[in-house]
Amino acid sequence: MKTSINSFSLFPLLLLFCTTGSLFAQTxxxxxxxxxxxxxxxxxxxxxxxxxAYYQANLINSKSEGEEPLAFPTSFTDFTNTFGIGNVNLLAxxxxxxxGFVGQVGFGPRATQANGGTGNFSSTVQQLYVTYSPSxxxxxxxxxxxxxxxxxxxxxxxxxxxxTSYLFSNGPFYxxxxxxxxxxxxxxxxxxxxxxxTDSKIDVIKGKHIGGQLxxxxxxxxxxxxxxxGKDDDNGTRDNNDDDTNEFQVDLTATxxxxxxxxxxxxxxxxTTRFDGDKAGGFFGTAVYSTIGIADxxxxxxxxxxxxxxxxAGDNTDQPSVIALTASGNFTVGDLRIIPEVRFDTGNNGxxxxxxxEDDAVAAFILAAVYSF
Numbered sequence: 615m616k617t618s619i620n621s622f623s624l625f626p627l628l629l630l631f632c633t634t635g636s637l638f639a640q641t642x643x644x645x646x647x648x649x650x651x652x653x654x655x656x657x658x659x660x661x662x663x664x665x666x667a668y669y670q671a672n673l674i675n676s677k678s679e680g681e682e683p684l685a686f687p688t689s690f691t692d693f694t695n696t697f698g699i700g701n702v703n704l705l706a707x708x709x710x711x712x713x714g715f716v717g718q719v720g721f722g723p724r725a726t727q728a729n730g731g732t733g734n735f736s737s738t739v740q741q742l743y744v745t746y747s748p749s750x751x752x753x754x755x756x757x758x759x760x761x762x763x764x765x766x767x768x769x770x771x772x773x774x775x776x777x778t779s780y781l782f783s784n785g786p787f788y789x790x791x792x793x794x795x796x797x798x799x800x801x802x803x804x805x806x807x808x809x810x811x812t813d814s815k816i817d818v819i820k821g822k823h824i825g826g827q828l829x830x831x832x833x834x835x836x837x838x839x840x841x842x843x844g845k846d847d848d849n850g851t852r853d854n855n856d857d858d859t860n861e862f863q864v865d866l867t868a869t870x871x872x873x874x875x876x877x878x879x880x881x882x883x884x885x886t887t888r889f890d891g892d893k894a895g896g897f898f899g900t901a902v903y904s905t906i907g908i909a910d911x912x913x914x915x916x917x918x919x920x921x922x923x924x925x926x927a928g929d930n931t932d933q934p935s936v937i938a939l940t941a942s943g944n945f946t947v948g949d950l951r952i953i954p955e956v957r958f959d960t961g962n963n964g965x966x967x968x969x970x971x972e973d974d975a976v977a978a979f980i981l982a983a984v985y986s987f
Contacts, residue, residue, distance in 0.1 A: 666700035668982035676968035700724035765881035774915030776982040834871035875907030934965035
C-alpha cells in the first residue's frame with residue numbers, strides 16, 4: 615500500500631513537469647516566431663515597375679511645302695501620326711533597419727530621353743542610390759536620384775497626363791550627389807544637398823550645384839519650395855574655365871485635396887542664367903492641374919500651362935511664349951490605365967512648332983496605355 619500511495623503522489627508531479635516543459639517549448643517557439651516576423655518586417659524588398667505605349671494623331675500640319683505633321687516640343691511624345699513606345703521600367707527597393715537602397719532602370723525611348731540620350735531602344739540607369747537613417751528625423755542619401763524640382767516626374771505611371779509640360783521638359787530630370795532630408799516637426803520638412811552639374815551622371819566641371827527644399831503639409835494642402843543653383847556646363851565643353859554659365863532656379867509646387875474625388879495642383883518656376891556676371895536669359899512658367907474623380911475607375915486630368923523665355927541683359931524684345939491646354943481621361947482596369955488625351959498648344963511672339971512662321975499652333979489626340987506592376 616505504501617508503494618502504491620507514493621506512485622500516485624508522484625504522478626501529478628510528473629504530469630506537471632511534462633506540461634510545464636511543453637508550455638516552455640511553446641513559449642520559446644512563439645518568441646522565436648515573433649523575432650523572425652520582426653526580422654522579416656525589417657528586411658523589406660520590393661520590385662515594381664511599369665510599361666507604357668501610345669498612339670499619337672497630330673491634327674495640324676505645317677504650312678510649309680512638306681506639310682509634315684507638327685509635334686509638341688516637350689518630352690516623350692515625339693512620334694507623330696504613328697504608334698510609339700515609352701519604356702519598360704523596373705524599380706528595386708530594399709531596406710534593412712536604418713539602411714536601404716533604390717535601383718531603377720528603364721529600357722526604351724522614354725528612358726533614353728530622360729537621361730539626355732537619343733535613340734529608341736537604349737537602356738539606362740534612372741536612379742541608383744543608398745540611404746541611411748540614424749533616426750526617424752533624418753535621412754542621408756548618396757547616389758543618383760530623381761529631381762526634387764517640379765510637379766511632374768519621369769515615370770508615366772505617376773502623372774495624370776501622359777504628355778508632359780514645358781516646365782518638366784526644361785528640367786532638371788535628376789541629380790547625382792548627396793542630400794540630407796530632415797523631418798523638422800509634424801507636417802514640416804527640409805532638404806539640403808550638393809550635386810554634380812544638373813542632369814549629369816558624372817560631372818567634371820569645377821564647382822557643384824547646391825539645392826534645398828522646404829515642405830509643409832496641413833489638412834489637404836501640401837507645398838514645396840525648391841531652390842537649385844550652381845555652375846552649368848558651357849556649351850558642352852566641360853573645360854573648367856571661369857566663364858561657365860551660372861544658373862539659379864526657384865520652384866514652387868503645391869497640391870490641395872478638396873475631397874477624395876477632387877484635387878488641384880500648382881507648379882510655378884523661374885530659371886535664370888548668368889554668363890560672366892551678366893544675365894543670359896532663362897524661362898518662367900506656371901502650370902495648374904486638376905484631377906476630378908468622375909466615377910469608379912474613371913478620372914479626368916486637366917492641365918493649363920503658360921511658359922515663356924526670359925530675355926538676356928539689354929534685350930527688350932518680347933520673348934517667345936506658349937499656352938498649352940491638356941485634357942486626359944484615365945480609365946483604370948485592374949493594373950492597366952488607359953489614357954485618351956487631347957492637347958492644344960498655341961505659340962506667341964515668334965514661337966512656332968515647324969519651319970513656317972504660320973506654324974504657331976499644334977494639336978493632337980493621344981491614346982496611351984500604362985500597365986503598372
